[in-house]
Amino acid sequence: MLNTVRYRPWTCKDCLRLVKSRRPFATAAASTDPRAAIDYAAANKFSKIRDDDTLRRVFDSRPFWREFSHKRLNTSKRSGLVQNQYLTSPEGFRQFAETSLQKCQRIVSKVLAASTLNDYRSMARDMDRLSDLLCRVIDLSDFVRSNHPDQQIQEAATQAYALMFEYMNILNTTTGLYDQLKKAAANPEVTSYWSDAEKMVAQILIKDFSNSAIHMPPKERHRFVNLSNDISQLGSDFVNGAEPAKSHVVLNKSSVQGLDPVVVRQLQRWNNTVPIPTSGIEPKIALRSVHDESTRKELYITTRTSSKRQIHRLEELLSKRAELAKLSGYSSYAHMALSDKMAKTPEAVSNFLTTLIDSNRPQVQEELFKLQSMKKGSPLQPWDHAYYVQNRLTQYAISRRSRELSRVPEFFSLGTVMQGLSRLFDRLYGVRLVPQETLPGETWNSDVRRLDVVNESGHHIAVIYCDLFTRPNKSPNPAHFTLRCAREISTDEIAESAAMEPPSHPNDGMATAMNAGSQTLRQLPTIALVCDFPEPPVSGNGPPTLLTEHSVRTLFHEMGHAVHSILGQTPLQSISGTRCATDFAELPSVLMESFATAREVLSLYARHWETDQPLSESMMRSMEADRLxxxxxxxxxxxxxxxxxxxxxxxxxxxxxxxxxxNSTDIYHQVFSAHCALPDPQDSSNRTSWQGFFGHLYGYGATYYSYIFDRAIANKIWHDVFQTGKLSIDRAAGERYKNEVLRWGGGRNGWSCVAGVLGDNNPSNADGRLAEGGEEAMREVGRWGLGREGVST
Structure with missing residues (x-):
């Protein structure tokens, strides 16, 4: 039995996520979230107008929410957590895991015993269901153990997670599964019968099995497992062990002029010295405000110099990754990590990044020219940048001191923003958000709101649990979780559930619905959105939760992931919603940020929390000017x-x-010397080792480019599809984007999605170059650039 490899879900932290490496049966443990209603008819009870009004009020008015959420509290009917029939108590997690495990074992036996043509023809769906059963427990338990306030339930969820994850690792080394799946995929009489989705899932699982070293001889496989566990431990130590070489920079009080006097008093010692810590907020404040350049230089170099033991951890991690790649038959770890991504090769990624550097360089030079004109005399240095940027920001704030901008959050109550998201989805895709009462026991906190997603025909298609308000010990990081993926449920599964003692729901009690126009039962996607916004007042008097523009963009970003899960309802769960290539997964969420503050979209929802007056045209112009x-x-x-x-x-x-x-420090400086517009300090006294603080090197190994890659694509789609002389909320553009990108989940090559949504007439897609992917396509995306609004959420 293999040691459990540490697993991390993909959740957003300011749009940069730690990404787990894929495992054959970790396809299940993905990046979206749960919940789907059992009482779908309830979604149609209210008129569209009443639903819309209720949506605003359940988030903005605590008294209204109490009345709305208490309607069903007196009912004798109770629900398990997120409607899961097992999760009515901590003990239920064990029962949930063990029941799911028994179902898994029956499927494994079936696959291993397969011998007939029909056996092999059902294999892709059988393996997908096996993955789904694993993910049902792993995804939901992982979410609950991190977000539920009850420690007993946290512990029970952790035990269920560990049991299923350990079993998943056993399956990853079960050679019979790999051999049978390869046999099925090699038989034309099988593959000609399979749908495109089944072929895609089979390819993904075969590739993931290979990445788990299942095809290796026992000795090499044992080494692979040991290396993987070493890398997991080293990576964890690297992420958690970031530390500077020196804990403080001790300065004379006279050398920190410009630093906030309150900060100086807090740090000052009796002998007139000011020890500034080299981590935390204080050195950042000092670099933005201290007038003396030599002091800024000392702070810059010291705060970017890692301890030797942290650099040693990184270099050992890189060495073991290189060894793992060699063992797997790859020329580098990047070649191994990128083989199933849109980029395919590190050469293609380098083409994208160097082209993007060139696209971005004129704007960089323009910015630095303005800063240089403020400094005068000696050339601008890296330790000058934050200081002169702060000076420019201060000048701008003084010249544009505007009461209008300070009042903007008054037009962004949480309820109006949720209303805006629903209206936008309705206009673009024909789906909307409908508040739904919950049964006792259904949510993990009384402030969690449940939304049912319904389409224009009134059909229930997804469930979203919104956990958006702050509370003690809750993570401040916004995140999107898939608690259960979309998939078709077979008649055999329905019969199996009915035959259980006692009879069971085929989706564990969680939301299902019939496919429109067919008799196929669907497992509805269940999603959890988690943010950390302040609560509205208990009394209902005073302003509700008001969001800054940044928080609005954050919420739109997370809803971008959710809409990918909602509309990416593929027949198999391994490719549903956000289960797609790492370097394609952020596209829907980044694109949603552009909608957040587009004028036509603001007109849909931005209204004053008290007077209901719309955001004025002049305020929209002020917001846009401020962003630019x-x-x-x-x-x-x-x-x-x-x-x-x-x-x-x-x-x-x-x-x-x-x-x-x-020598990671040499490599770091080689890259910066070749590509950084600001001079890179090269002499030994000034060299830094900032790479020791770059924690994403572990979670994103060889794929850190993914977010800016998706930003470039989102920027292109925004301008060429949604901003081509039409309104941003044009239905034809929304349908085009839905049909070419969102509905496929991970069931279509990302390049085909991009080429499809841009269309054959787009100059960037001449001769079909995008659909083919490859190095030239990566260069083309680099030419599109990232825009000028700075770093996204």
């Missing part, structure tokens, strides 16, 4: 910083597998 001004001051340099980090990530993971000692 901030982008002009630092946006291009921020973009370059992300590109440079992606280049460093590629350089580290493209190292040859010949065992040559790694």
């Amino acid at each position: 001004a901030h982008g002009d001051i630092y946006g291009a340099v921020e973009n370059e910083a992300q590109i440079l980090m992606a280049l460093v990530d590629q350089a580290y993971h493209s190292l040859p597998t010949d065992g040559t000692p790694i």
